Amino acid sequence: MLAGGRYLAVALLIVWTCTTSAMAQGLRLATFQIEATPPLGSALCDGLVPPVASVDDPLYVRGVVILGSGEPIVLCAVDFVGIGNGGHDAWRESLARAAGTHTSRVAVHTLHQHDAPGCDFDAEELLAPLGQGGKCCDIPFLRDVLKRLEVAVKAALQSTREITHVGTGRAKVERIASNRRILGDDGKVKIIRYSSSKDADAIAAPEGLIDPELKLLSFWNTDALLVSISYYATHPQSHYGKGAVSSDFVGLARAARDRAEPNVFHVHFNGAGGNLAAGKYNDGSPEARIQLTERLARAMQIARESTTRSPVTSSDLEWRFEPVSLPLRDRLLDLTDSEKMLNNDQVVPRERARAARDIAYARRVAGGKKIELSSLRVGPAVVVNLPGEIFVEYQLAAQQVRPDRFVCTAGYGDYGPGYIGTTAAYPQGGYETSQVSRTAPEVEPVLMEAIRKLLQ
Numbered sequence: 001m002l003a004g005g006r007y008l009a010v011a012l013l014i015v016w017t018c019t020t021s022a023m024a025q026g027l028r029l030a031t032f033q034i035e036a037t038p039p040l041g042s043a044l045c046d047g048l049v050p051p052v053a054s055v056d057d058p059l060y061v062r063g064v065v066i067l068g069s070g071e072p073i074v075l076c077a078v079d080f081v082g083i084g085n086g087g088h089d090a091w092r093e094s095l096a097r098a099a100g101t102h103t104s105r106v107a108v109h110t111l112h113q114h115d116a117p118g119c120d121f122d123a124e125e126l127l128a129p130l131g132q133g134g135k136c137c138d139i140p141f142l143r144d145v146l147k148r149l150e151v152a153v154k155a156a157l158q159s160t161r162e163i164t165h166v167g168t169g170r171a172k173v174e175r176i177a178s179n180r181r182i183l184g185d186d187g188k189v190k191i192i193r194y195s196s197s198k199d200a201d202a203i204a205a206p207e208g209l210i211d212p213e214l215k216l217l218s219f220w221n222t223d224a225l226l227v228s229i230s231y232y233a234t235h236p237q238s239h240y241g242k243g244a245v246s247s248d249f250v251g252l253a254r255a256a257r258d259r260a261e262p263n264v265f266h267v268h269f270n271g272a273g274g275n276l277a278a279g280k281y282n283d284g285s286p287e288a289r290i291q292l293t294e295r296l297a298r299a300m301q302i303a304r305e306s307t308t309r310s311p312v313t314s315s316d317l318e319w320r321f322e323p324v325s326l327p328l329r330d331r332l333l334d335l336t337d338s339e340k341m342l343n344n345d346q347v348v349p350r351e352r353a354r355a356a357r358d359i360a361y362a363r364r365v366a367g368g369k370k371i372e373l374s375s376l377r378v379g380p381a382v383v384v385n386l387p388g389e390i391f392v393e394y395q396l397a398a399q400q401v402r403p404d405r406f407v408c409t410a411g412y413g414d415y416g417p418g419y420i421g422t423t424a425a426y427p428q429g430g431y432e433t434s435q436v437s438r439t440a441p442e443v444e445p446v447l448m449e450a451i452r453k454l455l456q
Contacts, residue, residue: 026068026162026313026314027066027067027068027069027162027163027164027312027313027314027317028066028067028068028160028161028162028163029064029065029066029067029160029161029162029163029219029226029227030064030065030067030153030156030157030159030160030161031062031063031064031065031156031226031227031265032061032062032063032064032065032149032152032153032155032156033060033061033062033063033152033265034060034061034145034148034149034152035058035059035060036059036060036061036078036079036080036117036145037055037058037059037245038052038059038116038117038138038141038245039052039138039141040052040053040054042117042134042138042141043117043118043134043135043136043137043138044081044114044115044116044117044243044245045081045114045115045116045117045118045240045241046081046082046118046120046123046136046137046353046354046357047118047135047136047349047350047353048114048350048353048354049114049115049240049241049242049243050241050242050243051243052243052245053242053243053244054243054244054245055244055245055246056115056244056245056246057245057246057247057251057252057255058245058247059079059080059113059116059117059245059247059251060079060247060251061076061077061078061079061145061149062076062077062265062266062267063075063076063077063095063153063267064219064227064229064265064267065099065153065156065157065160066163066317066376066378067160068163068314068317069314069315069317069318069319070105070319071100071101071102071105072099072100072101072105073101073105073106073317073319073376074095074096074099074101074105074106074107074153075107075229075267075376075383075410076091076095076106076107076108076109077109077110077111077267077268077269077410078091078108078109078110078111079110079111079113079116079247079251080110080111080112080113080116080117080118080119081110081112081113081114081116081117081118081415082110082112082118082119082120082412082415083108083110083118083119083120083414083415084118084119084120084123084357084360084361084414084415084416085120085121085122085123085357085360085361085364085414085415085416086120086121086122086125086360087118087119087120087121087122087137087142087415088108088119088413088414088415088416089103090119090121090146091108091119091146092106092108094146094149094150095108095149095150095153097150098149098150098151098152098153098154098157099153099157100157104321104372104374105319105321105374107374107376107385107410107413108413109269109270109385109410109411109412109413110270110412110415111236111247111248111250111251111268111269111270111412112235112236112270112273112389112412113236113237113240113246113247113248113250113251114195114237114240114241114248115240115241115242115243115244115245115246115248116245116246116247117137117138117141117142118136118137118415119137119142120136120137120356120357120360120415120416121137121139121142122360122361122363122364123136123137123353123356123357123359123360124136124137124139124356125360126342126356126359126360127342127352127353127356130342130343130345130352131345132349132352132353132356135349135350135352135353136353136356136357161221161226162221163219163220163221163226163312164220164221164222164311164312165219165220165221165222165309165310165311165312166217166218166219166220166309166310166312166316166378166379166380166381167216167217167218167219167220167225167307167308167309167310168215168216168217168218168307168308168310168379168380168381168406169215169216169218169302169303169304169305169306169307169308170213170214170215170216170303170306170406171213171214171216171299171300171301171302171303171306172212172213172214172299173212173213173214173232173295173296173299174295174298174299175281175295176232176234176278176281176292176295176296177207177210177211177212177232177233177234177273177276177277177278178193178207178208178210178276178277178278178279178280178281179193179207179208179209179210179275179276179392180192180193180194180235180275180276180277180279180430180431180432181193181208181275181425181428181430181432182202182205182208183428187428188428188429189428189429189430191205192430192431193205193277193279193280194277194279195235195237195238195240195277195278195279195282195284196237196238196239196278196279196282196283196284196288197279197280197282197283197284198283198284202279202280203279203280205280207280209392209393209396210233210234210276210392211233211271211272211392211395211396213232214230214231214232214296214299214300214303215230215231215232215303215406215407215408216228216229216230216231216300216303216304216307217229217230217231217378217381217383217406217408218304218307220309225261225263225264226264226265227264227265227266227267228257228261228264228265228266228267228300228304229266229267229268229269229408230254230266230267230268230269230300230303231268231269231270231271231383231408231409231410232250232268232270232271232296232299233270233271233272233273233276233392233395233409233411234270234271234273234276234277234278235273235276235277235278236248236249236250236251236270236273237277237278238278238282238284238288238289238292239284239285239286239288239289248289249278249289249292249293249296250268250270250296251268252289252293252297253268253293253294253296253297253300254266254267254268254300256293256294256297256300257297257300257301257304260301261304266300269408269410269411270410270411270412271392271395271408271409271410271411272386272390272391272392272393272394272395272409272411273389273392273411273412274388274389274390274391274392274411274419274420274421274432275391275392275421275425275432276392278292310379310380311379312378312379316377316378316379317376317377317378317379318376318377319374319375319376319377320374320375320377320453320454321372321373321374321375321454322372322373322374322450322453322454323370323371323372323373324370324371324372324373324446324447324450325365325368325370325371325446326365326371326387326417326420326439326443326446326447327439327440327442327443327446328362328365328366328438328439328440329437329438329439329440330440332358332361332362332438333362335358335359335362335363338355338358338359338362339355339359341355342355342356342359354436357416357418358438360416361416361417361418361438362438364416371387371413371414371416371417372414373385373386373387373413373447373450373451373454374454375454375455377405380405380406381405381406381407381408382402382405382406382407382408382455383407383408383409383410384398384407384408384409384410384451384454384455385410385413386409386410386411386413386447386451387411387412387413387414387415387416387417387420388411388412388413388414388415388416388417388418388419388420388439389411389412389415389418389419389420389432390411390412390419390420390447391419391420391421391422391425391432393422394409394420394422394447394448394451395409395411397448397451398451398455401451401452401455401456402455402456405455407455416438417437417438417439418436418437418438418439419432419433419436419437419438419439420437420439420443420447421433421437421439421441421443421444422444423441423442423443423444423445425441426440426441427441
């Protein structure tokens with residue numbers, strides 16, 4: 001009996017050892033995608049441009065679910081202008097429910113195309129009783145997108161694939177991004193160089209501070225490339241505002257990679273591009289959209305060709321999240337003016353929609369609602385997920401915190417805060433920080449402390 005018990009114990013130990021070893025190696029991945037092209041008449045760009053009149057090319061929601069290291073992790077990229085406030089909560093909750101995970105392990109980001117919908121359920125709740133329902137967001141369309149998204153994620157989890165390696169590649173992007181804020185001799189913003197420009201001075205001015213690199217993070221099963229995820233910081237507009245839905249040059253470049261490698265699942269995230277745009281190299285013509293698409297697709301290809309692979313197991317993967325309270329802009333500490341604008345039927349709908357978004361975000365902050373930043377470490381790479389239309393300085397600072405890592409940055413997470421500048425940017429003036437930002441100049445130390453915690 002003693003000998004038999006000893007044999008049984010040894011057998012159990014072998015089974016346990018093999019099982020735990022398999023678990024240590026057991027990173028898996030699922031991919032999901034749905035089309036999210038809005039119907040005719042739907043609001044675009046949170047009501048700031050004319051509604052849908054036609055479709056140039058379809059919009060998509062694409063993402064991955066990573067399994068094998070704690071609860072599942074979800075990374076989701078959406079061809080929308082922004083998803084904010086209660087809308088952002090709803091997207092994360094839907095994805096968490098479908099993936100069987102917690103919302104703190106879900107990152108949802110938009111690519112910020114302007115000929116695309118927005119999603120802010122809180123703002124729409126303020127507008128609807130005033131007869132402005134649908135001016136900001138198409139609620140039935142958005143609810144349908146979320147319903148179909150849950151179905152797609154659940155279906156994707158039925159056919160996961162093993163991850164054995166992670167790849168990292170990079171490429172310099174030529175003639176796309178330029179800094180939007182051109183300073184004069186007095187240190188103040190002299191010229192705002194928007195997404196397209198025909199202004200000779202704006203075109204002649206230097207590129208300014210940008211991140212010229214596209215980063216490419218990829219997941220492999222031995223020699224088979226499964227997923228390619230690219231990161232590049234800029235406003236992605238070529239031409240827009242005529243009611244023609246488009247994923248613009250970022251989505252079109254992604255589609256070019258789909259055609260080049262149809263067996264690979266391609267996802268693209270916009271980086272911290274709040275103060276970047278293509279205005280130095282884009283005159284707003286249809287031809288310019290083609291040129292910008294080709295340049296970005298070329299960078300994606302070069303990054304793919306330069307990729308270095310590293311083996312990974314579950315011990316090489318870590319997820320962190322950091323809730324922060326962002327200081328509110330002084331103009332939103334008292335909502336009297338915003339509420340007057342919201343309730344004034346003589347004000348144009350787009351400005352009433354903007355006021356509703358201001359009020360929705362300010363009320364969330366006043367109620368103690370925090371914004372969550374997160375990071376994913378996988379092998380030699382770290383992905384940092386940031387909120388709002390955040391300035392490129394934060395992306396560059398994250399790289400400086402961990403120069404030993406391959407740092408990728410996704411901006412345009414929770415869209416509620418709007419533009420997020422640096423402390424130095426607010427007194428410089430300019431559209432982003434003097435007119436529409438919902439955060440105060442004191443935001444920089446709050447965010448930098450969180451970024452350091454995520455990366456250290």
